[in-house]
Amino acid sequence: MGEERERSVLSKMINKVKPFIAIVSLQFGYAGMYIISLISFRHGMSNFVLTTYRHLVATVVIAPFAFFLERKIRPRMTLPIFLRIVALGILEPVLDQNLYYLGMKATTATYASAFVNMLPAVTFVLAMIFRLEKINLKKVRSVAKIVGTSITVVGAMVMTLYKGPIVDFIKSGGTEHHVSTTESADKHWVTGTIMILASILSWAGYFILQSFTLKKYPAELSLTAWICLVGMIEDGIVALVMVRDLSAWKVGWDSRLLAAAYTGIVCSGIAYYVQGVVIRERGPVFLTSFSPLCMIITAALGTFVLGEKVHLGSILGSIIIVSGLYTVVWGKSKDGKDTETDEKIKELPITNSITSISVDDSRLSSEGDAKIVTIPASKSSFGTRGT
Template sequence: MEAYSPYVAMILVQFAYGGSNILVKISLEKGLNHLVFVVYRHVLAMVLLGAFAYVLERKHRPKLSFAVMAKIFVLALFGATIHLNVYYTGFSYVSLTVATALSNVIPSFTFLLAFLLGMEKVKITSGRGGAKVLGTIVCIGGSLIFTFWKRGCLLKGFVQKPLIHIYDTDQLRHHGNENWFKGSALILTSHISWSAWLILLATVSKDYPAPLSLNALICFFASLQSSFVALFIGRNPTLWKLDWNVQLLTIVYCGVINSALLYYLQTWCISVKGPVFSAMFSPLQLVIVALFSAIAFAERLHLGSLIGAFLIVVGLYCVLWGKKKDRFAVDEQKEDRNGTGDDKV
């Protein structure tokens, strides 16, 4: 059962992220300020993770050096402050399905950054090396097609009228192309930041092997960084006021589930399976969100968007196939070395 635990965890992560994207989209359209939202969710997550870390990790928590503290500060900067604020800014310009579909470029961006930093070795002449390179090219190409090719027939929706009204139809029609490009570009930028977070997290989790404490510190620094940004830009006190509505539900859900539970699950999965594995289930989130959006929001996509999404998913699994073959090769080398050692004994 332990062998399947990372797979079960990542499936739950994608369902939870799908639910949060739906709630966040509704809340942002109803007036929730995304800067304030990022601050509140990380403060809540910091309190929860800090309490659990104090109880469960106080006896075996490693010492926190200045170097590790600096790395955690950068982790918070990439994974929360930059990623989330840029993402939610772009999120307000595009539909829910578009934002979710573009998240599938994360594995390719992660692989590309790892390769540029020398953490990923690629032998293009081998099948697995070629698959990773080709998958990265196809995935990034699919994201560009998804973003810039809005021509072609508009596909028929599941329902004629949305069950949940959150869009200003006339405004979307008037600024559709401009918003689409701007929002997609911002979201892709945020995913580059998230890919950097995945790579750095794989390193820091080895230097500081206390996942609850690590994520509590990430949320602490993210709260400080995001508070500085929010107070500098959003000075209106009314933006910080909370009422008993969907906005408050979204903050609690994202603080407890996303920033606390999911950060911890992803940290654990990365420590067990590596940074690329944690992104392999992202197409599941696209399916969940797309079905909900098609029914609840009556979203419709162009044929070009579907072609781009298909290429993104194909490229994703080319990269993952290459990574899987890499693991098999490493395991075989270990078995050969162990077998040779046993023979000598």
């Protein structure tokens, strides 16, 4: 009995920790994508071609697993579900990724990843509009989610608007390259920022629509494969219109192939699946609340790989963002506990006995006698009618 209890407790702990490990790992994957993609762009790769190849790789990798592992549980495809998948393909593979890549090329990788911290706030607002997130200002958990989201946005603004002095963690020789990159980015700073904000809005809309789609089509791998396939076709059409030079499609054993393979496998195939699982278990707000970690990881990788300098504002903003992140996660954890408590209350049985209720009906009856009403207790649980 003792071993069974230990296994049960360990199993519950693992199930609780799984979403956290999955999302944190995902943020490391996204941080690597920003660095590798930016390197491929500097070598002349088009962002429209990259997104097409990215989802081609993702489809080839994910489709076999979806076909064999979910053949027994995969729902039948219907026209409404397929139209939702088409919309998902437009929101994420086409609009979000291309707008983000264009914004990142117009600014910097660190700047673009800093603005991703707006994602939890935008998703939170959309979730409230579509009633995926319940808010009760009388409860501490709801206030914690609102305050945490606000703190996250403040941290992102501090990191973006305040640079401060340079903090040298390591001696880097990439100063001259970084300065030239910043100077060229300043020419398109406003345009790049607008593109990044538009991509964030599209990304948040994708999470909301994915949450609704999973209720009608609860097969994460199959849905991932469909999104990648449809997204590849849509991206290919956009790329053929935007990129007229056929030589831009050539890929060799270089950073272009690495970017297409890495982003396709890690950031499209695996990421879409992990996001679907976490959204189904914890909701879209919980998923996006971890996006600030990606900015911190990207800033660190930018320092070591690209030789970018870290400013004091980035450090202060990161600290504020992490504080807001933990506040949101705390509020979401209280949501889970309240849900479990409600389910346990619903499962409590009613005692199978006869209850006598004495009702003083002297004012209504001319005889002045008290009536006894006998009500047999239901054998069913709360929420159901007895027979």
